[in-house]
Amino acid sequence: MRSYLIWMFTVLLTMFSTLSQASESLMIHNAWIPEMPPVSRVHAGFASFHNASDKTVEIVSISSPDYARIEMHLSKEVGGMARMIPQKSLIVQANQMLTLKHGSYHLMMFKPKRKLKSGDTVQLTIQLSNGTEQTMTATVKKSSQANTHQHQHH
Numbered sequence: 001m002r003s004y005l006i007w008m009f010t011v012l013l014t015m016f017s018t019l020s021q022a023s024e025s026l027m028i029h030n031a032w033i034p035e036m037p038p039v040s041r042v043h044a045g046f047a048s049f050h051n052a053s054d055k056t057v058e059i060v061s062i063s064s065p066d067y068a069r070i071e072m073h074l075s076k077e078v079g080g081m082a083r084m085i086p087q088k089s090l091i092v093q094a095n096q097m098l099t100l101k102h103g104s105y106h107l108m109m110f111k112p113k114r115k116l117k118s119g120d121t122v123q124l125t126i127q128l129s130n131g132t133e134q135t136m137t138a139t140v141k142k143s144s145q146a147n148t149h150q151h152q153h154h
């Protein structure tokens, strides 16, 4: 009985330290997915990752129950051609914000498992190199809504 209690206590302590670690990692803002025609087999994903800690945070994988596979890409011009280069990870420097956007870093999400339209939300799980996980919620939006929003900064 006593060893059982000690074991329980250890489990709770481990859970708690994992949770408190996760809270020090990334703050995620404006996660969104441009609405695509239902026939589309690949969606883009955007978000801003804010690392408020004094350590580099590295995202090593992203998954979602709503997609078969999610890749991290960097759009780049190579020899005058726009190319998308798959990234092994996304690195968010200490006290910096990494903003995923068109023409830069972004997510490519393959084979949506359900119809997603404007207003729907998608749960994503982010795996960090320190072994912790974070969840994020992305909202499906019409691209035109997002463009309007961008233009408000002018």
Ligand SMILES: [Cu+2]
Residues within 6 Å of the ligand: 073, 074, 084, 106, 107, 108
């Ligand atoms: Cu891409």
